Amino acid sequence: MGGCRAALANGRVDAYAVKFIPQAVAGGVLWATGNTMAVPVISSIGLGMGMLIWGTTNMLMGWATGMARLDRNSASPGLVWLNVTGVGLALLALALYTLIRPDAAKEQPAAMRDELLLQAGSAGGGVLGAGAAMDARPARRSRRLSGILLALLSGILYGNNFTPPNLLLNTGQGPSNALDYVFSHFCGIYFASTVRMRACSHLNPDTYPTLPMPTGQTKPDPSNPTPNPSPHPHPALVRSIRSPLTTTTHYHHQVYMLAYCCYKRSTPVLYPRVILPGFLSGLMWAAAQTAWFVANASLSVAVAFPLITSGPGIVSSLWGVFVFKEITGRRNFIVLGAAISLAVTGCVLIGVAKAMP
């Protein structure tokens, strides 16, 4: 312990010193909260619309935070009007992506069959495991409104998930290296998910299925056996909604897994073949999120956010076209071509703006 205290007192970087930063945890909680909303949003307004809304809100929110210097980053986004133009083009590109229709004639054997790869991971949002909710059809108007509001809220939360740690980093009140915040951030994601999972695990699986509740709403009262009387559109939806309940995109872990096993009545559905690819997928996500931390610190959020929220759509659509052949047809290609050129132009403009004094 003495050595540890000395290391802290000396203020020098120690490979073993645990840096647990509450503000970064708060950022992770914001992210996880936003991510929880993915399933209810998708089941009420559909994936395409949901992604469009939370993707744009995410980008605009992060960008605006940077522009207003709310995170106190002294790095300048450069020429403002050029940056704004670039962000506008990137937003247009996001909208265009939603016009791409998956190949209906083609039967996809995989679980994410209805979900374009493009739409699974792009726009910076997580949408982890949202594949299960893809079956949901557009719902009634009242639910559409709440879905849109939820999507907006989740975009705002995504867009601010770096703000608390950035504030600390840029005012010099925390470690000067962005990488020191990543672990705490991931812990926050984990923490929020576990808590919310506990809230959800109060639900009795045999009663009428309910949609997972976003944060802010209260836990179901355990004394009241009737769960949250959320509006239910259609009996046909019941089956597809039951699984979103379990797949609410909370983050991980044995505890969650155990609750899931309980929910499944000791018959958890496990897919051993997913272990390796799933692990790889997680490593990629984590690497990307880590890189985002670095980019925020050195380029400013106003530059990093539009780039990182618009870029992945290009990459995943290229995978979709050339490897999975899931995007076919002349119309789709034209739309995709336009979207990619808009996104690339937007990104280049943002980069050029940054290089301007």
Place this chain on the structure above:
Amino acid sequence: MIAGMVACADVGGFYQKLYQTPPTESLAGSYMLSVQSRFATISPIVLAGNADGSAFHTMNGIFDRSSSRFTVVFPSGAMNGTLVDERIAWDGGDVWLLQATPAFQLADSLGGNTDRGWSLNGMYMDPAHHQAGSFAGTSIVSYDEPDSLVGAFTMVGSNDGLDFWSVRGNFTPASGAVVVDLSPLGGESSVDGMFAKGTLRLGAQRIWEAQEASSRGAGEATGYVAVAIAVVFFGTNFVPVKRFETGDGMFFQWVMCSAIFCWGLVLQAGWWRSNPSPRPILTPTLTCCSLCSSRCTARPTAFRAWAAAAPRSPTAASTRTR
């Protein structure tokens, strides 16, 4: 306590003042700090650097380990400061941040053709020891007398980016002759050297190249590389599972998040820092690997065995079989 102090490096390092608006001079407000004694509770310290882009100058002071307090003689007078985490909060209000990596790019100043001119003071780089993206093999030379461009100077630098030493010397501009006392580093007390055209030669082997620092480059280039990494990985992270049955995605999520958490652990272990010895890198990595392997092999297998033994319920059977 002493063991701890020996094991980890000291308060020495590259500090830079925190500005509200970034200065045009990328080395403005930066100082290299070297502690004279690692063991004494109150140790003399030496700083070489410049305030707000002014001429490089040497400052002396003391560091009290018991209270983490500095007392440094600035040109304007003595000032106290407190070391908190990785920053020095001066009583005057300024905050200096310890820099783990340079936020600027270094380039040879090419024999005095640039702004830096022929002056001895400034930043140096030792090509034999320098590691890009760290302060390994860098140093700052500054004159001891304020506003002087001749005579006694101090050189503070680091060979590994963690431990910062300081040596003193004397410079005669007319001949370019340099005499340095290398005894703090275990060398001779009078080593002859030469400074000409931005190259400082000390003894037979050590060569230091005068550097120009530019703000654009290192920091920004790193940022764009990070953007590229994020874009490619966010765009690709669902590719590996695209062709696999994930059911309701629950198990997939669990595996994915285990990986994310493991990544956080590895990062926390600090493998990305420039470490002088491999031990701090290896131990956490191995721990993490064993954690990962136990997570992704042992537990699911156990779950599967458990699941197979348990009676199937109609609820679960109907959930996902399509």
